[in-house]
Amino acid sequence: MKVSTILSILCLYAISQPVHAQSWQSLSAAQQQQLLPLQNKWSELKPAQKQKALKRADRFNNMTPAQQAKVKARIKAVQNMSPERRQALIKKFKRFQQMPPEKRQALREAWQNLSAEEKAFIQLE
Numbered sequence: 001m002k003v004s005t006i007l008s009i010l011c012l013y014a015i016s017q018p019v020h021a022q023s024w025q026s027l028s029a030a031q032q033q034q035l036l037p038l039q040n041k042w043s044e045l046k047p048a049q050k051q052k053a054l055k056r057a058d059r060f061n062n063m064t065p066a067q068q069a070k071v072k073a074r075i076k077a078v079q080n081m082s083p084e085r086r087q088a089l090i091k092k093f094k095r096f097q098q099m100p101p102e103k104r105q106a107l108r109e110a111w112q113n114l115s116a117e118e119k120a121f122i123q124l125e
Helices: 003-016 029-034 036-044 047-061 065-079 083-097 101-112 116-124
Strands: none
Touching: 029 036, 029 047, 083 101
16 A cells, blocks of 8 residues: 555545543643633533533633733623613624625725714714
8 A cells, every 4th residue: 555545545644533621730821710610510511512612712812911801891791780671782793794705895994984072972872
């Protein structure tokens, strides 16, 4: 057998194997700190859910302290919203996520060009 054939077979075998999710103990201290609210449910999460949570934790840990503070403030603001307001926000977010990337980028740029007063007015709606 040629080396390339053997490598191809090994790659296909590796791809076909189920992804084993990380155990809580195998996470870094920084990841555990970020994911602490999920600790009791960690073993019940699907591998895709764990990967998504790990990605978010790693992204947060790579932010500057100012960026982290901004994220924490936004999370707290959402937690303090009424259930109706939170549902409306989730609905808007899902609608935004379904837009084509070009349209999302155009909206981001338009948002960046608004004054602080205009942004505050829109956020009150």
